[in-house]
Amino acid sequence: MAENTRTSGSVDISINVGARLRAQGIATARLTAGARSAIWGIVEGLAFALGEFTDLIWPVDTGASQADWDITAEGLEWTIRNPREYAAYVHRAGAAEDDFVYLKIASKSEDLLRGAWSQIKSAVETTTPSTSGLLGRVGQFLLPSIVGQAESPAGTIFQARAAGFLRQNTRSRERERLRAR
Amino acid sequence: MSDTLLSVDVEGLQEAIDNANEINWSDLTEALGEGLTRFKDKLRGDNVRPGNPWPIGTRKLVNGVKGYYVPLGTKNSERSGRSLRGWKARQRGISAVVFNDARDKRRNYYAEHVHLSGKPSGSAAEEAFEIFAEEMEIVSQEMIASLTRDLDG
Numbered sequence: 001m002a003e004n005t006r007t008s009g010s011v012d013i014s015i016n017v018g019a020r021l022r023a024q025g026i027a028t029a030r031l032t033a034g035a036r037s038a039i040w041g042i043v044e045g046l047a048f049a050l051g052e053f054t055d056l057i058w059p060v061d062t063g064a065s066q067a068d069w070d071i072t073a074e075g076l077e078w079t080i081r082n083p084r085e086y087a088a089y090v091h092r093a094g095a096a097e098d099d100f101v102y103l104k105i106a107s108k109s110e111d112l113l114r115g116a117w118s119q120i121k122s123a124v125e126t127t128t129p130s131t132s133g134l135l136g137r138v139g140q141f142l143l144p145s146i147v148g149q150a151e152s153p154a155g156t157i158f159q160a161r162a163a164g165f166l167r168q169n170t171r172s173r174e175r176e177r178l179r180a181r
Numbered sequence: 182m183s184d185t186l187l188s189v190d191v192e193g194l195q196e197a198i199d200n201a202n203e204i205n206w207s208d209l210t211e212a213l214g215e216g217l218t219r220f221k222d223k224l225r226g227d228n229v230r231p232g233n234p235w236p237i238g239t240r241k242l243v244n245g246v247k248g249y250y251v252p253l254g255t256k257n258s259e260r261s262g263r264s265l266r267g268w269k270a271r272q273r274g275i276s277a278v279v280f281n282d283a284r285d286k287r288r289n290y291y292a293e294h295v296h297l298s299g300k301p302s303g304s305a306a307e308e309a310f311e312i313f314a315e316e317m318e319i320v321s322q323e324m325i326a327s328l329t330r331d332l333d334g
Binding site (some may be wrong): 048051055060062063064066067068069070071072074108157160163164 | 182216217218221222225230231232237259260261262263266269270271272282284288326
C-alpha cells in the first residue's frame with residue numbers, strides 16, 4: 001500500500017504508476033505518446049472513482065479538509081494528497097483513534113489500481129494519442145518537452161500550502177471556526 | 182467559459198524580461214508558485230469555513246446515501262466541497278495551469294455551471310477568474326521587481 005510520505009500531518013499517498021510498470025520490466029521511456037495518453041486516461045478514471053470514494057467516507061464538518069483533497073492523474077503519476085495539517089489524523093466518530101480515514105483511501109487506491117492493471121498493461125501497446133478535452137489540454141501543458149519539472153507529485157504548491165496550514169495557529173483557527181457557526 | 186482562453190494583463194513583464202541583465206529564474210518561479218497558492222487559498226475564503234467565494238454545497242443524506250443538494254441547515258444534511266476539491270494548480274517553471282476537473286455522477290465536468298447565490302450559471306468561475314487575474318497581477322509585479330533589481334542598483 002502507498003505510504004504517507006509526509007510526517008507533518010498532511011497526506012501524500014501518490015502512486016507512481018510508471019515505477020510500478022518498470023518494476024514489472026516495462027521500459028516506460030519507450031512508451032509511445034499514445035500509450036502514455038491511454039494510461040493517463042485510465043488513471044484519470046481511477047482518480048475519479050477514488051474521489052467518489054473519498055467524498056463518501058471522509059468526515060465532513062465545514063468541508064475544508066474534504067475540499068483540500070487533490071486526487072488527479074498527471075501522466076504516469078497518480079496524485080493523491082491533502083495539505084491540511086491534520087488530514088493524516090482524521091478518523092470517523094466512534095472509530096479507534098488510529099483508524100485513520102486516509103488509510104482507507106490508500107487501500108482503496110491500491111484496490112482500484114489492481115483492478116485496472118490488466119487494462120494498463122494492454123494500453124502499453126497503444127499508439128494513437130488523445131489530446132481532446134480537459135485532460136488533453138492539461139496534458140499539453142505538462143508535456144516533458146517544456147523546460148523544468150512539473151509540480152508533481154510532492155510539488156511546490158502542495159508544499160507551500162502544507163507549510164501555510166502548519167504556520168497558521170490551529171487553536172486560533174478553531175476559535176474562528178466556532179465563531180463562524 | 183470552458184473552451185475560452187482567458188488572458189491576464191501582465192503589462193510591463195515582457196519589457197522587463199527583455200531589458201533584464203540577468204534573470205533569476207528561481208525568484209520568478211517562486212513568485213508564480215506563491216501566487217497560485219494564494220489563488221487556491223482565496224477560493225476558500227477565510228480558510229475556516231469554505232463557501233465564499235467558491236460555493237460549497239449541502240447534500241442531504243437519504244438512507245445513508247448522499248443525495249441531492251438542499252439549503253444549508255436542512256436536517257440530515259452535510260456539507261460537500263466537491264467542486265472546490267476540483268480546483269487544481271500545476272506549475273512548470275514560470276508556466277502554470279489552473280483548472281477545475283470536478284465531475285458529476287455521469288462524469289460530466291460541471292465547474293463552469295457553478296453559480297454564486299442569486300447570480301447566473303458560471304458566475305463562480307467568473308469570480309475565480311477575477312481572483313486569478315488579481316493574483317497574477319501581483320505575481321507580475323513581483324517578477325518585474327526581481328528583473329529590475331539589478332538595474333536599479
